[in-house]
Amino acid sequence: MLAEDLISPLDVPPLANSSMDGYAVRRADIPEPGSVLPLSQRVAAGQVGQPLAAGTAARIFTGAPLPPGADAVVMQEQCTVLEGGGQVRFDVVPEPRQWVREQGEDVKRGAVVLPRGTRLTPQALGLAATVGAARLSVVRRPRVALFSTGDELVMPGEPLRPGAIYNSNRYTLQGLLAQFGCDCTDLGIVPDSREATRSALRRAAEGHDLILTSGGVSVGEEDHLRPAVEAEGRLELWQVAIKPGKPLAFGQVNTAAGASAWFVGLPGNPVASFMTFLLAVRPLLLALQGAPTAAPTPVLLEAGFDWPRPDRRREFLRVRRAGEGRLELYTNQSSGVLSSTVWGDGVVDNPPGQPIRAGERVRYLGFAEWLLT
Known part of the structure; x- marks a missing residue:
């Protein structure tokens, strides 16, 4: 578990970039399908292009920063490189900011990326690496x-x-x-x-x-x-x-x-x-471990069984989801029948003294949600 908030020192992505292989353009330079523009530069991922001159296009690849002045990307499948390779015909008029990942679209600088108490799952570790965190402060295992x-x-x-x-x-x-x-x-x-x-x-x-x-x-x-x-x-x-x-x-x-x-x-x-x-x-x-302790939120599902003789205590009845979301009840609800927890995928949280009739909606708690932290 994370011991303190992880705050991002940068925007992610740090610059607006292309989400497609294609051509970076100024939309004003493509007033109609069939417009032709000369190529002025080539921008690959990891490079920073020059400002895009009006009336030109830049060859661009996925992840490459958008050249200053460009305001859209046209995917290569919607373009034709003309003979000689120095010009490109555009078959569509691009929408504003088309195929552009904006600066800070994923994470804003100064934002809490992972709050204290977050379990460090593989995806959480990946997000920490995204903002450049080489070391994390964690809570000692209980x-x-x-x-x-x-x-x-x-x-x-x-x-x-x-x-x-x-x-x-x-x-x-x-x-x-x-x-x-x-x-x-x-x-x-x-x-x-x-x-x-x-x-x-x-x-x-x-x-x-x-x-x-x-x-x-x-x-x-x-x-x-x-x-x-x-x-x-x-x-x-x-x-x-x-x-x-x-x-x-x-x-x-x-x-x-x-x-x-x-x-x-x-x-x-x-x-x-x-x-x-x-x-x-x-x-x-x-x-x-400093993590949130709230129980899973119950889901209202339809009971596919009758429970006519409830206990005076709050009951947790082992069930599993069947067709159309209806819940099946394990036949033997004894506290010694461990097979019910393998057969089932959750429990019905039944209030004290509350009978259940088939077709009624009951509070379902899934084992999977309980075991996620």
């Missing part, structure tokens, strides 16, 4: 410590013992953190014990801006994160009225030196973990 809790978790590649599940959240969250430009320290799986959880939090707080966990934030006897965070720092939020994603925790964990790291505890169910990352962790990561 440093994030990631771990999962749960004795039932097994890493992919290991034998799956009875009662165990593979740790999918590790890979989903690592991918999301990479998407948002973070440096991630993977602390693996922490056993279900109070002391192990506190120890992991202390290690994670050192040298990191954010501690991100999955699992262990509910209210079961094996969920130790809440008391562990309260012992090592403070907890400012516990549970939110959304589905999926109710058990979401937010707070801070202190370091031995008296500093602190932000803490976000995501639910263990994979869809809930994914959705709460988009809703809660995404804006925090953007804020750490």
Whole structure:
């Protein structure tokens, strides 16, 4: 992310130039089709021509500055070079400033080319180079410590013992953190014990801006994160009225030196973990990088399904766009069905207690828009 505004020291383009291979002319010298003018000069890209004498034309190429006095360009396909090569017949009367790129047409000198908080995409880097910026001031990547809790978790590649599940959240969250430009320290799986959880939090707080966990934030006897965070720092939020994603925790964990790291505890169910990352962790990561934190703007689309029994919480229903813009609903909306996020391309943001009937317009949020920064 860009740490400060990039201001252009020049106009782009710096001079009016031709957007076509052709002939630079004074329009007054071509009163009608068939007018013939002698060639007085040749201007290639990277050259600066002489003032264009009245009653003459200049051979010009794409990107070459317009000679002073010229006020239009006629493309070569609309011209005929006469025998001997010293004269050109024009088959059309040019329009004012035809095929001319004006000085400063793209960027004006003194304009903010890239505002602070811009993600440096390939096109943004190209624009910075356009105004001659050789070095850019950027925000340090957020440093994030990631771990999962749960004795039932097994890493992919290991034998799956009875009662165990593979740790999918590790890979989903690592991918999301990479998407948002973070440096991630993977602390693996922490056993279900109070002391192990506190120890992991202390290690994670050192040298990191954010501690991100999955699992262990509910209210079961094996969920130790809440008391562990309260012992090592403070907890400012516990549970939110959304589905999926109710058990979401937010707070801070202190370091031995008296500093602190932000803490976000995501639910263990994979869809809930994914959705709460988009809703809660995404804006925090953007804020750490000085970028705008606004959520994507919902699009009103037609529901191709009925949802007669809404929850009392705000719901995020996995859907995908089908023919004619109608939304299809994934059959199983359980928070453990990660396949719904691959099948779908977004969610319906449904208010609490709001039933949906086929044909009604609903608020659609696309995953692609959420993941763009």
